[in-house]
Amino acid sequence: MAAADELAFHEFEEASNLLAETPDAATTSGSDQLTPQGHVAVAVDSGGSYGAEEEAEESDRTALLQEEKQQPGFWTFGYYQSFFDVDTSQVLDRIRGSLLPRPGHNFVRHHLRNQPDLYGPFWICATLAFVLAVTGNLTLVLAQRRDPSIHYSPQFHKVTVAGITIYCYVWLVPLALWGFLRWRKGVRERVGPYTFLETVCVYGYSLFVFIPTVWLLGVLALSLSGASLVFTLWPVVREDTSLVAAVLLSTVVLLHALLAVGCKFYFFQPLPLEHLAPPLQATSLPPDVLLPLTPGAKTT
């Protein structure tokens, strides 16, 4: 008969760390055939070296556990519901984690804990796309105040451009990165790169820092965001050759910088002169006022 102490739920630190590193492992609690102290054994599902008569039992148990953890098929609603299984406090915690990247503090292990969600990336991208368009419009308004010849217009098409760009970035770049890491895993026999959803999650949450700092869409936002990406990817890449690691990390940072710089130039410049349509304007400005303004006269 087990002691009352063993029946209480224990948080096993080593087990949870091991689980975090090998997300496919199945834990089995100690039965009375194993040690009587409730010893937790972590069995990697690729098979362990157990005795013959225990192996059938272990495989039965792991099969059962895997069946319980099996997600519903992708045609059911419940499959997608599993990606939105987060609370408000969890989302806020993940956002805070992405805002303050620290070298030893891995975003995926400590904040995601094998539960990536799609709520954060989706709505952060939507908010960012819209905030970019709004701020670009505000820049145009302020530029028009200074220089009344610049024609103000709502520029609604920028919203669609912003949305498409950001969503493509958050989906296609993690896809490429995940594919590359899986290929390297095949080459180097390294266990446990991030799943695709975790990569998307990391990218989505790392874009959050652009939202409040969009006015200074510059070095600060880029460095914070890029730092959180690099720190998250570092443990996965460090096992590889240093050349591949350096190339991969610099590619990631470069793509991120391209996004930031592209956004700055596209959304935060007032219209150059050749986009005006003077014959269609009913303005009363005489044409010679427009001439001294060169196309290169951009503010900030």
Added chain:
Amino acid sequence: MAKAAESSGDPGTTSPRPLFAGLSDISISQDIPVEGEITIPMRSHIREFDSSTLNESVQNTIMRDLKAVGKKFMHVLYPRKSNTLLRDWDLWGPLILCVTLALMLQRSSVDSEKDGGPQFAEVFVIVWFGAVTITLNSKLLGGNISFFQSLCVLGYCILPLTVAMLVCRLVLLAEPGPINFMVRLFVVIVMFAWSIVASTAFLADSQPPNRKALAIYPVFLFYFVISWMILTFTPQ
């Protein structure tokens, strides 16, 4: 097996007992299966589904639907925690509001293609796809509201912003200037807050309590986008 308490003796010797006196002593053990169905048929509000609505005049039909839409408008303008919008949902009101808003917001045809306000189709798509996305989001988070009920609520709560659009168009007939902009900004902010309050009053109860903020934030973003489109509208 029912164990009935045995009445003592034969009926002949004892005094006559009242009818069903021994019933209170009967105990039924768990072995007897009790089967059957107890259902109460749900009766929604009374509507005659017989041929009388086919024979009525078209005016009656239209007036009945218009009255239903008008009643829901009142519920949006004076939001209380009531179930009317959810129980008798319809999509006529959202359609009328969306078409009105899109007609007023579309840019005139002389404007250049690239810069300018949204086209009619863009506004329409934003409103309907935005509402669908928010509904999907709230269902994925575990809310127990049906798809069309949520669309109905989100569509009806655009009413304050449509009123703001009308007011803005009237204000824009006056001369442009900072006062003009301030008035429009104030009106749009007030109506935006009204929309948020109205939709939260109807939608918040359907979410689990630890996810309410996650479900309400997209609604905030949706009405913010529409408010921005209204505020940046410039007539050509």
